[in-house]
Amino acid sequence: MNRRLNLIFLKRWFMLLIIVAVAAMPLHAFAAEADSGADRPWMNKSLSAKERTELLLKAMTLEEKVGFVTGKVNNYYGFYNDGLERLGIPALQMADGPAGVRVANPDVQDKKSTALPAPIALAASWDTDLAKQYGDLIGQEAHDTTHNVVLGPGLDIARTPWGSRNFESLGEDPLLASGMGAAYVNGIQSNPVIATAKHYILNNQETERFTTNATASERAIQEVYARPFQAMVEKADLGSAMCSFNQVNGTYACENKEMLTDLLKDQFGFEGFIMSDYGANFSTAKSANAGLDLETPGEPYGKWGTQLLEAVKKGEVSEQTIDEKVRRILLQMFEKGLFDNPVTNTQINAKADGKQAREIAEQSMVLLQNNNDVLPLSKKELNSIAVIGPDADTASAAGGGSSLVNPTYTVSPLEGIRNRAGNGVEVKYAAGTDPISAGDAFNGPSAVPSTLLSPADAEKSEQNYGTDKAEYGLRAEYWTNTNMEGDPSLVRTDNQVNMNLGFYNYEGFNAQSSKLPVTPTEFNSKMSARWTGSITAPKTGDYKLTLTSLGSAKLYVDDQLLVENQGETLSTTKKAITLKEGESHNIKIEYRTDFPVQSSHDMGAQMRFGWEAPEDAVDVKMQKAVDLAKKSDVAVVVTRTYDSEGYVDRSDLELPNNQEQLIRKVAAANPKTIVVQMSGRTVEMDSWQKEVPSIVQAWYAGQEQGNAVARVLFGDVNPSGKLPVTFPSDDSQTPISTAEQFPGVNGVGTYSEGIFVGYKGYDKEGMTPAFAFGHGLSYTDFDYRNLHVKNTGKGDDATVEVSLNLRNTGKVSGAEVVQVYVGNLPTSVETPEKQLAGWAKVDLKAGKQQRVKIKLDRSALSYWDEKSHEWVMPKGKVSVYVGSASDDVRLTGSVNIGSPSGK
Known part of the structure; x- marks a missing residue:
């Protein structure tokens, strides 16, 4: 009897354990068991x-x-x-x-x-x-x-x-x-x-x-x-x-x-x-x-x-x-685990992920120029900083189109610099120019500054020129038809006539500043517009007023037609005019999206009222920035471009919206002017590079851009970025120089430069860029010595290894990107003068040295043979160049290479 009771007790105890164990199992375990059954x-x-x-x-x-x-x-x-x-x-x-x-x-x-x-x-x-x-x-x-x-x-x-x-x-x-x-x-x-x-x-x-x-x-x-x-x-x-x-x-x-x-x-x-x-x-x-x-x-x-x-x-x-x-x-x-690890909606860690974004931004920034060691800034030596730039007080510098991300939070350059400077250093801001917009994505002269424009029906008085008016810009009327028929659907004041709608005006696809008005998407295809008001020149002189448009546009000055642009393709028409300082002229601009290509909601209105002005024609907003720079210890000019997926590439490399003039004027007022360039492409600097001591290429630096910029400027981070693209001296000095190459003729784009893309093309054409591929300075110096190049392995397993001593000879820690290029392949086939074959990024404390070893990529030692349709490594001696940039070679050597075929 007792034995039977014991058995019953053991069975119940065992069942209880099973129940407890099953209850503790995660639900997905059941799903996995069920899914692994005969049905799935x-x-x-x-x-x-x-x-x-x-x-x-x-x-x-x-x-x-x-x-x-x-x-x-x-x-x-x-x-x-x-x-x-x-x-x-x-x-x-x-x-x-x-x-x-x-x-x-x-x-x-x-x-x-x-x-x-x-x-x-x-x-x-x-x-x-x-x-x-x-x-x-x-x-x-x-x-x-x-x-x-x-x-x-x-x-x-x-x-x-x-x-x-x-x-x-x-x-x-x-x-x-x-x-x-x-x-x-x-x-x-x-x-x-x-x-x-x-x-x-x-x-x-x-x-x-x-x-x-x-x-x-x-x-x-x-x-x-x-x-x-x-x-x-x-x-x-x-x-x-x-x-x-x-x-x-x-x-x-x-x-x-x-x-x-x-x-x-x-x-x-x-x-x-x-x-x-x-x-x-x-x-x-x-x-x-x-x-x-x-x-x-x-x-x-x-x-x-x-x-x-x-x-x-x-x-x-x-x-x-x-x-x-x-x-x-x-x-x-x-x-890749998509079946076994379903997606979730799990709150991301904004603070931790933002910190990673900042660290990446810091490592990406390139110190292009640093004459007289103006950088890094020292808080001990500063009482005042002028931060200048159309969007330096916002965090809107980002590429547009499908890659635009809605950030969890943002830090503007102004905010970052203020936070880093701290108490005891006065940081003041002046925009200097109007905000950058999608209208700046296409070519043509810069838009007329808003401070020169007064909307129709606004109080007209020469005495108020040069003061803070209640409203700048032009009265704008918008229709959803191409003939300005009926009452306008939208009436407002536009600070500038600088418009790029369609694809660039959809929610989530534009990167416009919060300072700019939002244009309803109903105007993204067929539309017409009229702008009315007056223009007042800041200086007596000869000007050119311009219309850049896709679609027809007309400019009337004092009721006389001055400029007419047919706009069958995106193009610019300009007309010379003499204007006197402080003298107002009535203007009217009419625009229509009247070409078939603009019937799409993607290819919308593209229109800019621009100017080409004398160098001393400085508007109110720019003069305020110049005055601030003059009384500050240091001026930091934050510039930007508008780059986006869409329908157009600029065919010039100029900074848009009068920013080049802003740099020149600020630099003339303050010899310690630092330019922080935020762009996703190269920028022409010929007109102002020699006027400023320091230039930082900050790219589109993400949501933590302000903190990253500040930490580089103040030396908390020693810049170590190197250019992944060549910066040409101007837009005429590039290996892609014909219409057949870009954008193409009759719908055909010919890649006639062949393999000579980027720095390889500059070398071939003998063009000296403003800043070469691989260029980037540091707050310390590095010494290269004792180069050794050797072959290892045979046949398809053959590799070339480069080794050298790298020493940080400066006073601060830093990272150097050691770059290895090869050239003069032993073949009658045309190959690049120099071609990147390997690199290593090395962190070194001040005074420290490291032996650096880099294995070279086989493709750099080979070429593609179009007859045999295969990679060929020719036999013979190859030159090896080691340095800090494609144009900054510190050590040279050579190595014998060769494939068993002997080709």
């Missing part, structure tokens, strides 16, 4: 990704497969493809990049994430560990804001110095872009998130980017433009690539079998999937058979969906081809 065997985590992919593929119907490879778009949720609840397939939820996560859904964390420095800034750090950290942060925030695919990095080579989307690139050199890009991708994909390398391929301009036929040699594609994509495959297990809008040698990129299948998939061994850019697929069977795997999005722009299903039924596309697309996508989803 592909959810069994013990199987390989390929095994799980094949099991799931067999369970899908043809209709489900076609739906799976046909993406969709939603204004709130961004790009995605449909998941399949029946089979437990999660949707691909995509976030624009590549400078952070662009959250489109208003229900997710108020659409905010960490705004990181632009990728071009990251490239300026030349730090692959930092690039991995950058990617990891993006991957984490993507996953925690409900996204499992990031549309980045951008691997488009910065072919021209004025590219409006250069800020999204990783520079002009394919080896630098490869190294930084691979680290970036590895960082993203260390999370359950797929990275997407874009835009494949020859997508190197915004002007006519939707239609241009980019024609390049096989060698240029292999050695320059495709190399970063190859590196992502070989060094980062890239999950996805995005094909571009443009044609490549006569065939649209997203239906180009030679580029998609033959090169990327077959030659490079890419196992991921290729998606189209938004609306970049123009065919059904052709793109499907060429190697496109996912159309992004579907309707209304798409050619897949029901059309692709019909093509399969007609035999135009095989079901095996569809299977291969699905297989590629599923494989990446399993390999």
Whole structure:
């Protein structure tokens, strides 16, 4: 009896333990067990990704497969493809990049994430560990804001110095872009998130980017433009690539079998999937058979969906081809953990992630010039600082378009400098010019300053010129038709006539300053406008008044037609006029979007009322800045450009909106003028570089830009950034110099420079840039000695290693980027005079020395042979150059190389 009771007791005790254990199990354990059952065997985590992919593929119907490879778009949720609840397939939820996560859904964390420095800034750090950290942060925030695919990095080579989307690139050199890009991708994909390398391929301009036929040699594609994509495959297990809008040698990129299948998939061994850019697929069977795997999005722009299903039924596309697309996508989803780690909406750590953004920005800043050691600033030697610049008091310096991120918080340069200067140093601000806007994205003379303009019906009095008027600008009337018919839909005062609507005026796609009025999107396509008021010259002299427009524009002065611009293409018309100081003239400007191209909501109004003025014509706002600079110990002029994805690249390199004149006038008033340049592209400095002692290239530095700038200026951070692009002396001294090369003629852009892109082209043409590729100064000095170059290995395993002693000979700690270039390959084939072959970033304390070892990249010692269609390493002696920039060689040597073939 007792034995029976004991057995009963033991059974109950055992059951209780089971109940307790089961209760303690997480819910997902049940789901995993259920999903690994007979109904969903592909959810069994013990199987390989390929095994799980094949099991799931067999369970899908043809209709489900076609739906799976046909993406969709939603204004709130961004790009995605449909998941399949029946089979437990999660949707691909995509976030624009590549400078952070662009959250489109208003229900997710108020659409905010960490705004990181632009990728071009990251490239300026030349730090692959930092690039991995950058990617990891993006991957984490993507996953925690409900996204499992990031549309980045951008691997488009910065072919021209004025590219409006250069800020999204990783520079002009394919080896630098490869190294930084691979680290970036590895960082993203260390999370359950797929990275997407874009835009494949020859997508190197915004002007006519939707239609241009980019024609390049096989060698240029292999050695320059495709190399970063190859590196992502070989060094980062890239999950996805995005094909571009443009044609490549006569065939649209997203239906180009030679580029998609033959090169990327077959030659490079890419196992991921290729998606189209938004609306970049123009065919059904052709793109499907060429190697496109996912159309992004579907309707209304798409050619897949029901059309692709019909093509399969007609035999135009095989079901095996569809299977291969699905297989590629599923494989990446399993390999990268998308099935097993669903996305979440987990609040990101704004403070911690913001700190990372600041640290990245600090490492990216390039000290271009520092005469007389004006920098770093010393608080002990300062009583007053003048901070000057149109947007120095805001944190709006960022690239526009799809990469624009809504930051969790911002720090302006003015705020950062004030905080760092602290008590005892007076920091005052003056704008100097009007705010930078999307209107500054296109060419043409700067806009007429607002302080010279008075709106119609405003009190007109010569006595009030030069004082703070209640209102500057012109009375503006807007219509939603092209003939100014009926009552205007909008009436307001515009400080300047400097407008760029359409694509640049959508919520989340513009980067306009908070100082600028918001124009309703109803004016984004067909519209007309009239501006009325008066203009008062600040100085007697000869002026040119200009109209820059796409669409017709007329300028009347005192009721007489002075300037008429047809505007069939974006162009400028100017007319000379003599104006007397303080004398007001009535003006009227009429503008219409009356060309067919402007019927689209993307290609909207583009209009600027500009001027070319005498150097001594200084308006009120600029004079206030000059006066402030004159009475301050130091003047910090923060300039910026407006760079954005869209429809135009500037073809000049000038600072917009009268900023060049501002620098010159401030520098004349204060010999200790520091220029902090915030841009995503190169800027011409010829007219003011010699007038200022110090220039810092701060790029678009992200949401912590103000603190990062201040810490570099005050020496808390020793700048170590190096230029990833060449800064030409002016826009006429570049290797891309003909209309055939850029933007192209009759829709064809000819890459006639071949492999000689960036600094390699400057060397070939004998052009001396303002600042060379790889240039960047420090607050300390570095000594290079004892170079040794040796071969190791044989045949395909052969490598070249460079070693040297690097010593910090200054008084402060710092980091140096040791750059190795090779040249004079022993072959009759034309090769670059110098080509980057490797680099190392080295941190050294003052007085310390380190032996630095760098293995050279084989591609720099080889060339692509268009006859044999392979890489060839010629036999013979190669020159080796080691230094601090492409034009700052400290040590030279040589090495014998050679392939077994002897070619």
